[in-house]
Amino acid sequence: MNSVATKEYWSQRYKDESTGWDIGLPSTPIKEYIDQLSDKNLKILIPGAGNAYEAEYLFQQGFTNVFILDISEIPLKEFQQRNxxxxxxxxxxxxxxKHNETYDLIIEQTFFCSFPPLPATRKQYxxxxxxxxHANGKLVGLWFDFPLTGDLEKRPFGGSKDEYLSYFEPFFNIKTFQKAHNSISPRAGNELFGIFVKS
Ligand SMILES: C[S@@+](CC[C@H](N)C(=O)[O-])C[C@H]1O[C@@H](n2cnc3c(N)ncnc32)[C@H](O)[C@@H]1O
Structure with a gap:
C-alpha cells in the first residue's frame, strides 16, 4: 500500500468505528514498563499510535517529551480533544x-501487526x-505471537519469535523477548514483550 492508500484505509476504519484493536486504555505490559521508568525527560515516540492511551498515560505521569505519530489525522484530533x-x-x-527524527525510546503497540506482513516491509520496519x-535507544513493546494465515485482508497480522528476531537482530541487541506474563486477558498467551536496544 502506498501512503495515500494507507491513510485512506485507516481513516475509513476510524470513520466506520471499525477499531477492534482499540482497548480504551494503556495495555498492562506497557503501563508496567512505563511505571519503572524514572527519567521523565526521555524523548519518546509512539508510532501508529491511534488513540494513544499509552501517550496519555505517559503525559499524566509527568513525561514531558512524548510524541505520537499516526498516518490518519482522525485519532490525533480525538487525542487532542481528550488531552x-x-x-x-x-x-x-x-x-x-517517511518519518525522520530521533528518540530515546519508541513504544510498539499494535502497529507492527497492522501493515501487510511482507518480509521486506517487516525488515524495513x-x-x-x-x-x-539515538545511540543505545530502545524499542519496547508487544508483538503478536500467532501464525500468519496468508490472508492479507485479515488483521492483526501475526508471526513468530524466530521470524521477528530475524528482522531485529541485525539492528538491535535483544535485552528481553518473551511471552508477556501480564497481557490483557483477550490477548493472554498471544503476545511477546520485547526490549530491544539499538546496536
Ligand atoms: C491497529 S491500529 C493500532 C492503533 C493503536 N496503536 C492502538 O493500539 O490502539 C494501527 C494504527 O497505525 C496507523 N498506521 C498504519 N500505517 C501507518 C503508517 N505507515 N504510518 C503511521 N501510522 C500508520 C493507523 O492509522 C492506525 O491508527
Whole structure:
C-alpha cells in the first residue's frame, strides 16, 4: 500500500468505528514498563499510535517529551480533544516509514501487526526503528505471537519469535523477548514483550 492508500484505509476504519484493536486504555505490559521508568525527560515516540492511551498515560505521569505519530489525522484530533494540554506540536500526522527524527525510546503497540506482513516491509520496519533511535535507544513493546494465515485482508497480522528476531537482530541487541506474563486477558498467551536496544 502506498501512503495515500494507507491513510485512506485507516481513516475509513476510524470513520466506520471499525477499531477492534482499540482497548480504551494503556495495555498492562506497557503501563508496567512505563511505571519503572524514572527519567521523565526521555524523548519518546509512539508510532501508529491511534488513540494513544499509552501517550496519555505517559503525559499524566509527568513525561514531558512524548510524541505520537499516526498516518490518519482522525485519532490525533480525538487525542487532542481528550488531552487539550498535550503539546499540539508533538502530534505528528505522517507515514512512519517517511518519518525522520530521533528518540530515546519508541513504544510498539499494535502497529507492527497492522501493515501487510511482507518480509521486506517487516525488515524495513526494524531498520527504520533503529534509524529513529539515538545511540543505545530502545524499542519496547508487544508483538503478536500467532501464525500468519496468508490472508492479507485479515488483521492483526501475526508471526513468530524466530521470524521477528530475524528482522531485529541485525539492528538491535535483544535485552528481553518473551511471552508477556501480564497481557490483557483477550490477548493472554498471544503476545511477546520485547526490549530491544539499538546496536
Ligand atoms: C491497529 S491500529 C493500532 C492503533 C493503536 N496503536 C492502538 O493500539 O490502539 C494501527 C494504527 O497505525 C496507523 N498506521 C498504519 N500505517 C501507518 C503508517 N505507515 N504510518 C503511521 N501510522 C500508520 C493507523 O492509522 C492506525 O491508527
Amino acid at each position: 487539550p494540554k498535550f503539546p499540539a506540536e508533538n502530534l505528528l500526522c505522517d507515514d512512519f516509514f 526494524a531498520k527504520h526503528m533503529s534509524a529513529l533511535l
